[in-house]
Amino acid sequence: MPPERTPAKYRQIAEHLRAGILEGTYPAGQPLPSEEVLAKQFGVTRPTVRQGIAELRAAGLVEVMMGRGMFVRSPHSRPSYTRPRGVRSDANGRYVEADGLRWTDAEEPAVTRTDAPLALADLLNIPPGEPMYTYDALQTADRGRLRQLHRTHVPFSVLLDTKYEEEAPPPVPQLYGALRDLGHDLRFTEYLRTRMPLPDEAEALRLSDGVPLLHILRVTLNGEGKPLALEEFQLPGDDLELSYNL
Structure with missing residues (x-):
């Protein structure tokens, strides 16, 4: 042997x-x-x-x-950060995140035309391959101590017969107001899972070797349950817990 x-x-x-x-x-x-x-x-x-x-x-x-x-680590210990999840409307009617953090784009969000892959098409209830507007941004908060990758997808079919048929809609959170102004009552559903990061994700989020990330999918729907947009959030998963009001 x-x-x-x-x-x-x-x-x-x-x-x-x-x-x-x-x-x-x-x-x-x-x-x-x-x-x-x-x-x-x-x-x-x-x-x-x-x-x-x-x-x-x-x-x-x-x-x-x-x-x-x-x-x-004690099995009963709490992470350093607890962040409420959700979207709410403030006193001025603007949509804001429930955690109250002020996220800043590290650079201007990249806007591209992409084709919906099968997994996202299923969540958006559109045919695979349908064109979408896609925004990508690296965001920071708390003077750079917190980092997240944020991607937004808006199907072209949602924008037919609107002023955004010929121009890109605004990014989140302004996107929520734009959809509301188009006559949609908004509600949101989130899907959460963990996975190991890809090398470029680990570099952008400054993750140590072996640290997983939290991958959150948020679907924006209208009052009839039709999906209007989908966001992807990628967060460091080593010292963070998320809270939801049920």
């Missing part, structure tokens, strides 16, 4: 800490050895230690607190 391959150093670190957490050597809420200590113990660089820690963060066993260090 061929000899067993020795696990990579970062995996050795992850398994060492994982065993200590599960055996109670490192109780919930207690700090883990520092990056410097672990680097000396295993004879590696600090980036290698961080790679091992990233595996434990992705598994929900460890949380990293800025300026304080690494701690064993």
Whole structure:
């Protein structure tokens, strides 16, 4: 039999800490050895230690607190951020996000003509391949500490016989007001799932290795339940929880 391959150093670190957490050597809420200590113990660089820690963060066993260090996550602990989800109308009749955050586009949103893929066509109740206006933006809030990728799709068929048949409609949140002005009563449905990010998504959101993202699909519907637009939100999933009013 061929000899067993020795696990990579970062995996050795992850398994060492994982065993200590599960055996109670490192109780919930207690700090883990520092990056410097672990680097000396295993004879590696600090980036290698961080790679091992990233595996434990992705598994929900460890949380990293800025300026304080690494701690064993309790199964009952709360993330640093809780964000209400939903859309509401403010006193001036403008549509705003329920979390109250002021999101700023890091750059001018890119507007393109795209064809609806099968999965999105199903949610929008349109034929696959129907043309859509698509907006892409990297957005920040809280002085750049929070980041999200935001994409909006508006099918051409929704805009037939309106002033937007020949010009692109405005981006969200102005899009909601534009749809309302076209005579639609709006309501919203969201679909939430987690997945691992693609390399460009991880770079844009500044995600560490092994950290998943939250992928939210929001469908804007009229009063009769006809889909009018679809948004995609991609958020870091390591220290965030979302709340919904039911």
